Amino acid sequence: MRYVPDDALRRLEALEQQSRTSGVATRAEFLMLYSNSLQATGDVQRGLAVADELIAYGRQQRDDGALAKGLLARSYALYQLADLKGCHAAAFEAERVGLRTKDMPLHVHVLITAGQSYQEDGNYPAALSKLQEAVEVARRIEGNRLPLASALNALVFLYVNMRQFDKGWELQQESVAVAKSINSPGRVADALSMEYALGIESNQPERARRALLEGLAVERKLGARQMIATTLVNLADSYLKEHDYARALDYSNQSLKAAIDVRSTNDIATSRINLGQAYLGLGRIAEGKQQFEAGLAEYDKAGDKPELQAVLLEYGGALERAGDYKGAVEAYHRERTLTNEMFAKQRQKDVLELQQKYDTEKKQRQIEALRQENRVKGAELDNRRLQQRIWWLLAVVSALVTAIVGLLYRKVRTANAQLEEKNEELKQQSSLDPLTSLYNRRHFQEFMRGHGTVERRVFGDDTVGALFLMDVDHFKNVNDTYGHAAGDAVLRMIAENLRVALRETDMIVRWGGEEFLAFLPAVSRQSVDEVARRILYTISSQSLQYQGITIPVNVSVGFAPFPLVPGDTPLSWERAVNLVDMALYLAKAHGRNRAYGVRGFANFSQTTMESIEQDLERAWRNGFVDLSVVLGGPHGAPPPAESCGTSNVVQLKAGRKSKSR
Structure with a gap:
């Protein structure tokens, strides 16, 4: 049913009248399959309505089996509608109700769904307990190995998430063997898809690709069009990881055609992003941009803001590697604008x-x-x-x-x-920010608005204020690989390190997401670079120990003395922060784990502040802005510093790695 949902839906609709007048067990099984088929063909709202009908029927009949199946179907529908809270609530209630029955395959089903819900919440110990219990229950069922195939596949996926690859490979062999023993091509395709995930995450690309190609043959024989589209997307992605852009282009075109055929919005968008990466890798920048923009439009139309944000970062990295630095900076600015919009909504x-x-x-x-x-x-x-x-x-x-x-x-x-x-x-x-106990963005804005004299403060030649804006490098990879709880731990660790690196009189702010801002009211002009160096060293010298895994942490920094005075008029604090933000983007674009600082302005009568704000790097190269570059070193080594004045243009390096999906 789940592998060829269109055909399954037609057959179920032909049996609808007969099934609705049958006994409780038959009617409940039909309604659950009907709901799942509607969801698999894209009609999620109708699938949710049928699930709710089954829930009401189960309660009316006082039948725990029917009620549990309705709750399972509702959980799957809410997952597709991105309502994780409602999805997990339905899953946990289905487990509670389903375990009251004597239906052992249903016990396995509800335990798997509950375990996957804990896994999505990042609660791996609870997820492991549920899925191991599901496997043990499934082993005791005689004459039906289908529940065991499902339970093994789910447990292998958890081991992949937990990065326990040895246990995953050990269990994967049994998972494939069980799937082949029940003569179910769909279950074999599922097991091979999981072998691909295990191979990719354990850095065995050839083994992963063999699993994909074997799975693709099974899926084509089965006629599972949605699975074919997804497998082709993964094949294209595997060749992109090896920079084999010609083969990536071929499989991306195949996956786009297959995704359009099954009207899979997510696969269409991902195929276009893969096409964009392949074209850019082949030096066909115009075609690459066109495909990237088409993929971004798909995510924008779907309203998937987090995925849109991640793809914009990926877009910027691809343009950077292709040598289009202006396009890369524009992509990063679009990502930053989207981040600010998302932050504003959360703040409201x-x-x-x-x-x-x-x-x-x-x-x-x-x-x-x-x-x-x-x-x-x-x-x-x-x-x-x-x-x-x-x-x-x-x-x-x-x-x-x-x-x-x-x-x-x-x-x-x-x-x-x-x-x-x-x-x-x-x-x-x-x-205060509840996660880090640092000041929040709102407090800093109110402070600056209530202390207008800060912008006009005048010190001696040797004393200035200073602004530092920091962004965590590769933060999305931490969230994707280890879960959001690990990301929160990284943010808390950086907050503690900033308290160590800076003084009690300095204001440290959680600016939003993975960004931090520090305002130093008074510091020696000669020591501004040293403060940036101290921030880089203090953070990179500490690695986060999380669940037995060492996670290295770096930041990129933009900074400037404050107030900034181009000509005779000091910049407002908002414009100063914007300029520091642009310096931060230069640090990101030129390799990360480094700091770019705006030291001052030169030949200002020949330019305008608006021109400098439009393109800071061009203004630097043209001699209108004096920048300082502080390089971060390896973990445990203090980074050196170098300065580049208006007459010393540093050659930019395009070596930043893009974030993998």
């Missing part, structure tokens, strides 16, 4: 959540104030009754009232202190 969401939290606390304070007021009024009424009834105890009552008022006063004072503490806590939360 965070602000709304913070406002909601504040409103809730405000209502609680109002309720507490009303309760306090009622207690005070009650005390006053009691006092009046006592005065009316017991005049002879007036002195005692007066003392009691005094004590009550004192107690109330202390309570009010305590409530006010707690209110001030809450307000201070709320203010601090709105100023």
Whole structure:
């Protein structure tokens, strides 16, 4: 069914009337297959509706098996709709319900889906436990090895993600053998596809390609058009990794035709990106750009912002290797603009959540104030009754009232202190990044707007302020390879290292994503380069130990003294940060693990600030900008520094590696 979904859907629709009037088990199995077939042919919303119908039917019949199958189908549909939270919730509920039945193949099914959900969350220990349990349950099923084939394939994929390649290869042999023993070409194709992934990740490209070619033959014999398109995409990608651009071009054209045939948006977009890389590798820059732009348009139309961001970085790297540095910088600027848009949306969401939290606390304070007021009024009424009834105890009552008022006063004072503490806590939360405990971008912007004199600050000749903008090198590779939890650990480690490298009086900011900004209010002009060197060394000298794996970490840096004064007028802090951002892009484009600094301007009467901002590298080469380059060294070695003035143009090197998908 999943390998030739169009044919499966036609057959299921022919059986629909008969199946809907059958018993609970038959009807439940039909609805699950029907939902999965609709999803596989691209009609995900209808597939979700059928899944919800099955869930309602299972609850109406009080049948855990039918309910679990409906929840599984719903989980798959939500995954395709990019609702991972809803997908995982349905998967975990399906596991809870399915394990109450006596259906052992269903037990395997729900355990696999729960394990894959933990895997997508980055919780590998929980995922490993579930998938190993699924394999053990499947081994005990007699006369049906299909659940074992599914469980083994899922466990091999987890070992690939965990980079435990020895265990993966050991289990892969059994996975292929089981798939061949049940005479299922589709399961054989699945196992060979997993062997490709294992080969690529364990750096065995020839073994990976043999698996792809063998799998392609099986898929063509089976007529699995969607699998054929995906395999052709992977073949093109494997040749791109070896810089065999002619073969990559051939397989990219085949995969594009196959993807269009099955209307697979993702494979169409990826095929065009692969075509763009192949053309650029062959020196056909115009055709390469055309295909890259077509692929980007597909991702943009699908609204896949994270993938669009990753492809723009890949685009910039490919143009850089092809020698089109201007095009590379433009691609990086497009990626940065998209990153800022995504950050702005996230920031708006965070602000709304913070406002909601504040409103809730405000209502609680109002309720507490009303309760306090009622207690005070009650005390006053009691006092009046006592005065009316017991005049002879007036002195005692007066003392009691005094004590009550004192107690109330202390309570009010305590409530006010707690209110001030809450307000201070709320203010601090709105100023700090929750992951790194550094100042956030909003706090820095408010600081600069509230201290306008910072931009006009004048020191002696030897003292300046300074801005440093840092971006983590190859951060997407860390997230893709080790998971987002590892990426978060990298960001926390960099934050700690920046606290070590800089002073307590310096403002360190999480600028957004994998970017950090540091503002030094006062530093020796001669030591600005040294600060950049210290940042590079402090970060690169520390490697992150994560789950038994060593992850090296570097950053690229753009920096400048502040204020920057071209001519007679200082730049605003926004324009200064933008110029430092452009210097950071030069550091990225020229090899990473280095810092580019704007030291000043020369011959400014012959140019304009707008011209410099349009193309910093050209302004540097034309002698209008004085730059300083600080090179990062290998891990554990302090990097040397070199400066390049207006008359000393440094030859740029195009050696940066692109990020692999």
